[in-house]
Amino acid sequence: MTWIFTNAELDSVLTMKDCIAALDTxxxxxxxGRGGNRGRAEIxxxxxxxxxxxxxxxxxxxxxxxxxxxxxxxxxIIGWREVAGSTRREKxxxxxxxxxxxxxxxxxxxxxxxxxxxxxxxxxxxxxxxxNGLGIRYLAxxxxxxxxxxxxxxxxxxxxxxxxxxxxxxxxxCFSPSKANRTAFARDxxxxxxxxxxxxxxxxxxxxxxxxxxxxxxxxxxxxGHNHMRKGVHYSSIKPAEIAPEAINACDRAVxxxxxxxxxxxRTHGVVLxxxxxxAHAPSAKVDESAMAELTELLTxxxxxxxxxxxxxxxxNYSGIGYQFTLVGGVAFEKARAAxxxxxxxxxxxxxxxxx
Amino acid sequence: MTWIFTNAELDSVLTMKDCIAALDTxxxxxxxGRGGNRGRAEIxxxxxxxxxxxxxxxxxxxxxxxxxxxxxxxxxIIGWREVAGSTRREKxxxxxxxxxxxxxxxxxxxxxxxxxxxxxxxxxxxxxxxxNGLGIRYLAxxxxxxxxxxxxxxxxxxxxxxxxxxxxxxxxxCFSPSKANRTAFARDxxxxxxxxxxxxxxxxxxxxxxxxxxxxxxxxxxxxGHNHMRKGVHYSSIKPAEIAPEAINACDRAVxxxxxxxxxxxRTHGVVLxxxxxxAHAPSAKVDESAMAELTELLTxxxxxxxxxxxxxxxxNYSGIGYQFTLVGGVAFEKARAAxxxxxxxxxxxxxxxxx
Numbered sequence: 001m002t003w004i005f006t007n008a009e010l011d012s013v014l015t016m017k018d019c020i021a022a023l024d025t026x027x028x029x030x031x032x033g034r035g036g037n038r039g040r041a042e043i044x045x046x047x048x049x050x051x052x053x054x055x056x057x058x059x060x061x062x063x064x065x066x067x068x069x070x071x072x073x074x075x076x077i078i079g080w081r082e083v084a085g086s087t088r089r090e091k092x093x094x095x096x097x098x099x100x101x102x103x104x105x106x107x108x109x110x111x112x113x114x115x116x117x118x119x120x121x122x123x124x125x126x127x128x129x130x131x132n133g134l135g136i137r138y139l140a141x142x143x144x145x146x147x148x149x150x151x152x153x154x155x156x157x158x159x160x161x162x163x164x165x166x167x168x169x170x171x172x173x174c175f176s177p178s179k180a181n182r183t184a185f186a187r188d189x190x191x192x193x194x195x196x197x198x199x200x201x202x203x204x205x206x207x208x209x210x211x212x213x214x215x216x217x218x219x220x221x222x223x224x225g226h227n228h229m230r231k232g233v234h235y236s237s238i239k240p241a242e243i244a245p246e247a248i249n250a251c252d253r254a255v256x257x258x259x260x261x262x263x264x265x266x267r268t269h270g271v272v273l274x275x276x277x278x279x280a281h282a283p284s285a286k287v288d289e290s291a292m293a294e295l296t297e298l299l300t301x302x303x304x305x306x307x308x309x310x311x312x313x314x315x316x317n318y319s320g321i322g323y324q325f326t327l328v329g330g331v332a333f334e335k336a337r338a339a340x341x342x343x344x345x346x347x348x349x350x351x352x353x354x355x356x
Numbered sequence: 357m358t359w360i361f362t363n364a365e366l367d368s369v370l371t372m373k374d375c376i377a378a379l380d381t382x383x384x385x386x387x388x389g390r391g392g393n394r395g396r397a398e399i400x401x402x403x404x405x406x407x408x409x410x411x412x413x414x415x416x417x418x419x420x421x422x423x424x425x426x427x428x429x430x431x432x433i434i435g436w437r438e439v440a441g442s443t444r445r446e447k448x449x450x451x452x453x454x455x456x457x458x459x460x461x462x463x464x465x466x467x468x469x470x471x472x473x474x475x476x477x478x479x480x481x482x483x484x485x486x487x488n489g490l491g492i493r494y495l496a497x498x499x500x501x502x503x504x505x506x507x508x509x510x511x512x513x514x515x516x517x518x519x520x521x522x523x524x525x526x527x528x529x530c531f532s533p534s535k536a537n538r539t540a541f542a543r544d545x546x547x548x549x550x551x552x553x554x555x556x557x558x559x560x561x562x563x564x565x566x567x568x569x570x571x572x573x574x575x576x577x578x579x580x581g582h583n584h585m586r587k588g589v590h591y592s593s594i595k596p597a598e599i600a601p602e603a604i605n606a607c608d609r610a611v612x613x614x615x616x617x618x619x620x621x622x623r624t625h626g627v628v629l630x631x632x633x634x635x636a637h638a639p640s641a642k643v644d645e646s647a648m649a650e651l652t653e654l655l656t657x658x659x660x661x662x663x664x665x666x667x668x669x670x671x672x673n674y675s676g677i678g679y680q681f682t683l684v685g686g687v688a689f690e691k692a693r694a695a696x697x698x699x700x701x702x703x704x705x706x707x708x709x710x711x712x
Contacts, residue, residue: 004705036399036622043392043418043425045465054465056425058416062399064624069399069412073427074712075463075470091711094467099707101468105459107431109401109410111450112457114431121710154711268392268420343705349360351455354477355447355510356430 001344002114005336007122013335014122016161019130019328020137024299026327027134029065031296036062037323040263044271052079052092053271057263059322067109068330072120072322075101080220080274084177087220087274104329114350116333116342120325121154123332127324128317129158131257131295132236135315136166136212138298138305139255140234144211145170150203150223151216152176152185155238159214160189160197167212171196175206203228215242220275226250234306235314243314245286252311255303256292261319289316357700358470361692363478369691370478372517375486375684376493380655382683383490385421387652392418393679396619400627408435408448409627413619415678423465424686428476428678431457436576436630440533443576443630460685470706472689472698476681477510479688483680484673485514487613487651488592491671492522492568494654494661495611496590500567501526506559506579507572508532508541511594515570516545516553523568527552531562559584571598576631582606590662591670599670601642608667611659612648617675645672 029035038060047054057074077092093100102120107113136144144167149156152174163169172189174197176182182199190197200206207213207228214236215223222244224235229247237243248254293303295315306313336342385391394416403410413430433448449456458476463469492500500523505512508530519525528545530553532538538555546553556562563569563584570592571579578600580591585603593599604610649659651671662669692698 007708007710033626034624036401036624038397038399038414038620038622041394041416043394043416045392045418045420045425047465054418054425054468056416056418056427056463056465058394058414058427060397060399060412060414062401062410062412062624064401069401069410069431071412071414071427071429073461075425075468077468093709093711095469095707096467096703097707097709099704099709100711101463101470101707102712103461103470103706105429107412107457109403109412111452112410112431112433113451114457114459117706119706119708119710119712121708121712124712125710264394266392266394268390268418270389345701347452348455349699350459350473350475351451351453351457352363352475352477353449353453353455354363354475354481355449355456356458356475356477356480 002347002350003116003337003342003344005116005118005342007119009336009341010118010122010332013339014126014332016126016129016133016165018331019126020133020165022327022331023130023134023324026063026323027296027299029063030323031300034064035323037321039261039321040319042263043266044273045268046271047077052077053273061321061323061326062109063326063330064109066330068326069107069109070322070326070329071105072325073103088218089220089275090218104325106329106333113347123325123328125154125158127328128155128238128320129162131317131324132159132214132315133162133166134295135236135255135317136163136234139253139313139315140167140212141232141306141309146210147172147212147214148206148210149174149214149216150206152181153216156185156216157189159216160193163212163214164193164195169195173198173200173206173210175200175203217242229312231310231312233312236317238317240284240318245284248287248314250312251314253306253313254292255295255298255315256289257295257317258321259289259294263319358703358706359472359693359698359700361472361474361698363475365692365697366474366478366688369695370482370688372482372485372489372521374687375482376489376521378683378687379486379490379680382419382679383652383655385419386679387656390420391679393677395617395677396675398619399622400629401624402627403433408433409629417677417679417682418465419682419686420465422686424682425463425465426678426682426685427461428681429459444574445576445631446574460681462685462689469703479681479684481510481514483684484511484594484676485518486684487673487680488515488570488671489518489522490651491592491611491673492519492590495609495669495671496523496568497588497662497665502566503528503568503570504562504566505530505570505572506562508537509572512541512572513545515572516549519568519570520549520551525551529554529556529562529566531556531559573598585668587666587668589668592673594673596640596674601640604643604670606668607670609662609669610648611651611654611671612645613651613673614677615645615650619675
């Protein structure tokens with residue numbers, strides 16, 4: 001059978017600790033040659049006459065020890081708008097029912113069969129959070145008790161979960177330009193995490209005594225500047241623009257998820273994206289990522305994590321990889337099936353007798 | 357709704373002429389920047405202890421004028437065996453029911469929605485044949501009346517269909533090492549094409565008076581050597597090894613599907629494939645593809661096709677592209693729906709409310 005799951009089903013079984021553990025093992029396997037990744041590629045094309053763009057994105061991964069392979073894809077309509085003086089890239093829910101299109105297809109490396117197909121949203125959220133969680137494990141102060149989250153969306157929630165999974169957090173402050181959004185985030189995450197979560201009216205208010213500052217936005221302009229920094233704090237980011245180059249360079253220790261991980265972008269009609277114009281799609285030329293350690297080096301001990309309480313550290317988690325979906329998707333599949341969740345479809349629909 | 361089709365359903369509506377027309381338009385659009393392609397990538401990994409390999413393969417394409425985008429993927433178990441002194445790469449039907457795993461996912465570039473999911477076999481067959489068909493259009497003699505097919509599999513049938521779609525063919529001779537296979541091929545294709553199709557007991561017998569010689573094999577060793585060549589004949593190939601380098605170099609005019617189209621191969625466990633050992637995965641270093649015209653140049657008139665009846669020509673159609681699945685898959689989808697074929701699944705299963 002090939003299983004179909006919903007994001008809500010996967011959310012009901014998958015914990016942030018599961019995801020961090022799966023990535024921890026998986027990255028070590030990748031370093032040891034037991035896993036493989038094919039980097040993200042996008043084909044971008046005009047979608048409408050309103051400046052929106054169609055993007056077909058895909059990335060693949062294989063994890064031999066668990067016997068899973070996956071393809072993650074997005075079929076997106078993308079627009080840009082100005083919010084609070086900053087340009088945001090936003091996916092437009094243009095599919096029927098005002099929905100987004102992102103999928104994970106999970107396969108067995110033992111017999112090739114398609115095991116499951118599910119929307120990518122929940123796993124996408126968890127793998128991003130879990131990756132930053134591994135950064136926190138090695139780079140944040142062991143006694144970190146307070147955190148700031150910049151952003152109030154789907155990804156911001158995962159950052160809060162990851163921080164709490166790795167450190168004894170008592171209080172989180174959340175800033176987002178929308179008062180309604182930050183208030184809702186604080187209420188929802190307090191209930192989910194069982195700790196104090198407060199909305200903050202400015203970035204400065206959110207970060208004022210935070211030990212960990214996690215950005216989780218769609219901003220194409222810097223949010224954390226050099227002037228925002230304090231000793232002992234760990235900064236983390238999920239987009240290249242979020243932490244200003246001067247702030248990254250001021251850190252005593254900066255670690256990047258993966259070097260040389262820029263996506264391959266193919267264009268029709270010579271289409272130009274807002275992030276191309278701003279130079280914000282790729283890491284800043286003012287930041288020398290090649291001088292930084294990669295996450296896997298922290299895990300395998302070939303690079304050192306935090307050594308003193310005073311260090312300013314940062315973890316730059318740009319451009320995830322398909323391999324993360326293989327790792328987290330495999331665990332999600334197993335837990336969802338163990339809980340009896342999902343709808344089954346005939347595997348014959350997704351296989352064939354003909355040698356192609 | 358998201359539609360599910362079978363290979364048999366698509367085969368009942370899709371003609372070779374449809375496919376050649378779709379590629380003809382599509383390649384011109386690609387040259388004009390109205391289409392986009394992301395090249396083939398494979399992650400290869402050990403599958404079992406018997407030397408078989410697991411391969412996850414994917415390729416993507418977007419065709420703006422028709423509003424289709426697609427991802428084509430394979431989740432294969434691959435083995436190698438010796439047949440008649442030649443090494444063959446063979447997919448193992450290891451999925452439940454002894455089936456192969458290859459899929460096309462078709463999307464709309466207008467709203468991103470998943471329009472259809474179907475096995476890749478029929479479209480794979482037709483797009484390969486149709487591509488060689490375009491080569492025949494420009495490179496074979498206009499009065500070509502006889503053809504040889506080397507191979508008797510799924511792809512060999514498509515080559516026969518493409519040759520007959522482009523030239524007034526009266527007779528085809530087919531050689532395959534298996535007498536049963538070549539006999540069955542001759543019987544089936546004679547019925548399908550309404551012409552004389554004969555099994556031949558050797559390559560020499562098959563090609564002796566053929567105006568077009570089409571190879572459609574999984575061989576990793578040369579089939580057509582310099583000694584097999586005659587003036588005026590058009591040779592075509594779907595794998596790098598099929599026509600020996602000396603034979604290609606002896607042609608008066610050699611055209612390649614696309615230059616610089618080698619797949620990206622990622623390996624776990626340092627796995628080595630038989631084609632790596634033989635150097636047969638990539639085009640031979642003895643052949644200078646960079647000096648050849650590409651198919652699109654024939655279509656747009658920037659390169660010339662056959663100019664005299666005496667020329668020996670060849671068309672090398674190695675490593676297809678995802679974009680072909682977008683073009684042929686789009687036509688297949690439209691014709692299958694117009695005929696009322698397919699099973700519908702809720703699009704909600706393949707979309708989401710969450711911004712991923």
